[in-house]
Amino acid sequence: MSQLCKPILEVRDLYVNFYTYAGIVKAIDGVSFTVCEGETFCLVGETGCGKTVTSRAITRLVPSPGRIVKGEVIYYTPYGKINLLKLSEDKLREIRGKEIAYIFQDPAAALDPLYTIGYQVGETMVEHKTVKTWKEAFRKAVEVLRNVLLPDPEKRVKSYPHELSGGMKQRSVIGIGLSNQPRIVVADEPTSYLDVTIQAQIMDLLRKLKKERKLTIILITHNMGLVAEMCDRVAVMYAGNIVELGPVERIFKNPLHPYTRGLLKAVPNPLTKIEKLESIPGTVPNLIYPPPGCRFHPRCQYAMDICKREKPRLIEIEPGHYVACHLYSRLYMV
Amino acid sequence: MAEEVYERKILDRISDAFIKLIAKIFDSIRPGWSERNRSKLDEWRLMFYALNRSPTGIIGLILVIVFVLTGIFGPFIAPYRYNDLLIYKNPGYRFIPPGGTGPGGEIFLLGTDDYGRDMLSLVLYGARTSLVVAILVMIIGAPIGIILGLISGYYGGKIDEVIMRVTDIFLAFPGLILAIGFAATLPDRIKGVLEANPWLQNVLLALFALDPSDAPRLANLLSVIVAIVIVWWPGYTRIVRGNTLSVKENVYVEAARAMGMSSWGIMVKHILPNILAPIIVILTLDIGSVILVEAGLSYLGVGAQPPIADWGRIVYDGSRWLYRGYWWLSLLPGVFILLTVLGFNLLGDSLRDIFDPRTRRSIEFKLKKSKR
Numbered sequence: 019m020s021q022l023c024k025p026i027l028e029v030r031d032l033y034v035n036f037y038t039y040a041g042i043v044k045a046i047d048g049v050s051f052t053v054c055e056g057e058t059f060c061l062v063g064e065t066g067c068g069k070t071v072t073s074r075a076i077t078r079l080v081p082s083p084g085r086i087v088k089g090e091v092i093y094y095t096p097y098g099k100i101n102l103l104k105l106s107e108d109k110l111r112e113i114r115g116k117e118i119a120y121i122f123q124d125p126a127a128a129l130d131p132l133y134t135i136g137y138q139v140g141e142t143m144v145e146h147k148t149v150k151t152w153k154e155a156f157r158k159a160v161e162v163l164r165n166v167l168l169p170d171p172e173k174r175v176k177s178y179p180h181e182l183s184g185g186m187k188q189r190s191v192i193g194i195g196l197s198n199q200p201r202i203v204v205a206d207e208p209t210s211y212l213d214v215t216i217q218a219q220i221m222d223l224l225r226k227l228k229k230e231r232k233l234t235i236i237l238i239t240h241n242m243g244l245v246a247e248m249c250d251r252v253a254v255m256y257a258g259n260i261v262e263l264g265p266v267e268r269i270f271k272n273p274l275h276p277y278t279r280g281l282l283k284a285v286p287n288p289l290t291k292i293e294k295l296e297s298i299p300g301t302v303p304n305l306i307y308p309p310p311g312c313r314f315h316p317r318c319q320y321a322m323d324i325c326k327r328e329k330p331r332l333i334e335i336e337p338g339h340y341v342a343c344h345l346y347s348r349l350y351m352v
Numbered sequence: 353m354a355e356e357v358y359e360r361k362i363l364d365r366i367s368d369a370f371i372k373l374i375a376k377i378f379d380s381i382r383p384g385w386s387e388r389n390r391s392k393l394d395e396w397r398l399m400f401y402a403l404n405r406s407p408t409g410i411i412g413l414i415l416v417i418v419f420v421l422t423g424i425f426g427p428f429i430a431p432y433r434y435n436d437l438l439i440y441k442n443p444g445y446r447f448i449p450p451g452g453t454g455p456g457g458e459i460f461l462l463g464t465d466d467y468g469r470d471m472l473s474l475v476l477y478g479a480r481t482s483l484v485v486a487i488l489v490m491i492i493g494a495p496i497g498i499i500l501g502l503i504s505g506y507y508g509g510k511i512d513e514v515i516m517r518v519t520d521i522f523l524a525f526p527g528l529i530l531a532i533g534f535a536a537t538l539p540d541r542i543k544g545v546l547e548a549n550p551w552l553q554n555v556l557l558a559l560f561a562l563d564p565s566d567a568p569r570l571a572n573l574l575s576v577i578v579a580i581v582i583v584w585w586p587g588y589t590r591i592v593r594g595n596t597l598s599v600k601e602n603v604y605v606e607a608a609r610a611m612g613m614s615s616w617g618i619m620v621k622h623i624l625p626n627i628l629a630p631i632i633v634i635l636t637l638d639i640g641s642v643i644l645v646e647a648g649l650s651y652l653g654v655g656a657q658p659p660i661a662d663w664g665r666i667v668y669d670g671s672r673w674l675y676r677g678y679w680w681l682s683l684l685p686g687v688f689i690l691l692t693v694l695g696f697n698l699l700g701d702s703l704r705d706i707f708d709p710r711t712r713r714s715i716e717f718k719l720k721k722s723k724r
Contacts, residue, residue: 074610077610079606079609079610081606082508082509111612111613111614112612113612114609114610114611114612115610115611115612115613116612119610119611120607120610120611122603122606122607122610124603127602127603127604128603128604128607129604129607130604130608130622130626131604131626132625132626141611141613141621142611142612145611145612145613145617146612176388177391178391181391191607194607194611
């Protein structure tokens with residue numbers, strides 16, 4: 019995979035701070051990764067580790083009082099590179115929803131209760147001028163909704179969000195995201211509000227769309243099962259840092275970072291019965307006063323002196339498999 | 353669906369028929385309209401059902417409808433013009449009590465005043481004045497307040513701070529006093545504007561149903577409108593800002609931003625429609641207050657100048673004769689002011705209950721009885 023990687027999005031050294039009354043929350047602390055064209059890139063981690071903020075920062079959608087302090091987001095168009103963080107708001111608006119689209123996690127909240135599904139699908143197309151008239155937008159909306167396998171789309175375009183089930187709403191939200199045929203879709207826990215059977219359907223749908231359209235998907239989730247099933251490459255995040263990044267099979271077969279290991283141990287296996295599910299002791303640290311050095315060291319059973327002093331950098335252990343941990347930096351120190 | 357469950361009353365039949373009529377009208381303009389907007393029409397029907405269960409709301413609605421119809425058609429059905437001074441024909445037309453007959457044998461339902469003007473006609477013309485003033489204030493003032501409130505709430509930060517401090521300044525003045533100040537100082541300026549734009553003057557004359565000879569007195573009326581607008585918009589800004597702050601936290605607003613919509617588009621298409629309910633309630637309540645303030649200003653002498661018929665002014669003119677026992681001069685227009693303002697307040701109050709989904713559901717829940 020790594021040899022064939024044709025980058026489509028590159029995040030370099032991203033820092034995001036939230037300026038709250040309690041203090042400055044250093045939510046994203048130097049995140050870098052590259053997303054290849056046509057792959058499914060996963061961001062995994064606990065709640066509050068910065069997955070969502072990272073994905074929003076890509077198109078500068080960090081909510082107030084957050085601010086992107088430093089970093090670059092390079093978007094590779096067919097015509098050249100653009101730094102999205104330096105782009106004017108108007109230019110960026112043309113990219114949002116047309117080139118890079120979002121699928122939100124709570125479909126019930128992501129739809130405006132006052133408009134029909136057809137209107138909301140059409141609105142995006144009208145906004146980006148992919149259609150000329152509203153009439154055409156409504157006609158296309160039916161097509162879009164049929165593509166996301168919404169049953170009876172001719173009738174459903176006239177429905178209001180409250181008239182649809184959770185799964186149908188999520189399909190509509192995906193439809194809105196895909197209506198302009200974006201190159202990248204950022205799916206932020208697209209299934210966490212749905213039950214397991216619908217989850218499987220939605221994931222099948224995403225996979226199918228990905229294959230059909232050569233879509234690049236950035237999937238944000240905390241569900242390791244989903245990661246194993248969907249992703250090509252995984253970035254494990256902890257407290258605003260990427261601690262491990264690599265192809266999905268390497269991460270699952272050979273997890274290197276103690277945090278990744280802990281995460282994988284915390285996933286129940288339906289085939290083996292165990293008395294107690296293992297968890298990682300402690301919680302995500304307060305990011306106003308993050309622990310010095312490696313942010314994971316207070317919870318790490320292998321913590322050493324150096325972990326408290328120095329922040330580990332991502333180093334490549336095997337081809338395409340990176341980890342940020344002093345356990346390994348020692349071994350590979352040159 | 354739900355319609356079987358409701359026990360329908362006569363009022364419900366009327367409101368159903370009304371909605372059907374509206375649907376029919378829209379259907380004839382754009383075929384298939386009612387089919388496309390079925391959920392909306394159903395919602396409207398339920399709203400009317402809820403309103404029909406609120407006696408005060410119905411009383412308010414009736415009073416408001418009567419006032420609006422009087423305002424529109426009053427000048428056409430009035431037996432005399434507002435400036436027909438009958439005493440110049442015959443001094444016997446002076447101070448005819450309500451129901452009394454004049455020298456010519458005519459019956460004056462509400463009596464006549466010291467110039468022999470027919471009180472009924474004055475009240476009818478006065479309704480037009482009040483209606484036009486109230487509507488103009490709303491048309492000019494509400495959008496200013498709403499737009500500033502949207503901007504303030506949506507952008508936040510320094511813009512919000514500036515707009516909010518300006519509204520604070522306006523709210524710090526006692527409204528009526530500020531309005532008196534503006535109403536007293538503005539007419540000269542407005543007179544110049546009117547003279548420069550004869551078409552505007554003609555439109556306004558037609559709106560207020562005035563004779564062209566009263567054109568110079570328009571400036572006073574307009575200054576009242578401007579004065580009330582200046583005092584009025586901060587209230588809207590505050591309410592809209594507060595509601596915007598809560599609505600903009602919704603994920604669909606963020607989703608709209610992520611879909612590349614402009615800030616203005618989000619405000620107009622996704623925030624404003626979602627806060628329309630409280631705005632409509634406030635508008636309804638405020639029309640009543642505007643009528644009251646306008647009458648108050650005219651009573652104090654800064655508003656409409658005689659012979660323009662204005663309820664507040666008539667009350668003032670009549671009050672000079674109260675001690676002589678000519679009670680109807682002040683009392684009758686006063687009662688009309690009272691009923692009109694009361695009507696808008698009652699309607700606004702019950703609209704608040706109906707638009708609030710929580711109280712509305714409870715009203716609907718009470719409605720649900722055994723199947724018909």
